[in-house]
Amino acid sequence: MMRNRVLVIALVAGLGLAWAADAGKTAYDTYCAACHQVTGEGVKGVFTPLAGEVYEYIEKGEKGRKFLIHVVLFGLQGKITAMGVTYDGFMPPLAQINDAEIAAILNYTLTAWGNAEHLPKDFKPYTAEEVAKERGLKLTPQQVYQEWKALVEAKE
Numbered sequence: 001m002m003r004n005r006v007l008v009i010a011l012v013a014g015l016g017l018a019w020a021a022d023a024g025k026t027a028y029d030t031y032c033a034a035c036h037q038v039t040g041e042g043v044k045g046v047f048t049p050l051a052g053e054v055y056e057y058i059e060k061g062e063k064g065r066k067f068l069i070h071v072v073l074f075g076l077q078g079k080i081t082a083m084g085v086t087y088d089g090f091m092p093p094l095a096q097i098n099d100a101e102i103a104a105i106l107n108y109t110l111t112a113w114g115n116a117e118h119l120p121k122d123f124k125p126y127t128a129e130e131v132a133k134e135r136g137l138k139l140t141p142q143q144v145y146q147e148w149k150a151l152v153e154a155k156e
Contacts, residue, residue, distance in 0.1 A: 026109025051113035078145030099128035
């Protein structure tokens, strides 16, 4: 009897993880894929790639983690470099997306396209509560750009 309960709990937990991944993919496809592409590869010189790139901000610690929330919430405007290519565009703020969807998008992009294998072993998925805490900052896209500059110029 106990073995059956453990099996049911494991199955439900697995379904929960699958549902969360599906929710992230659905939100990504709705709000992000038009620019960053379904493959996460972006459009060279126009829209930055997320595949093979976005996990690098997690490696920068708490500031990098918050930066990713800020990019989605508040947008980004300024000249940046991703995977050796310069981009001088504008990512619009997506503050109309609810906190749970933003967390799901971030978790999806960090685990899709081979990115997950680069995450630290102690990586904790984003939560809606974490996004909600940052929402009140009301940053401009230019302020988020300054955050990006500070992150990439910081000594490792």
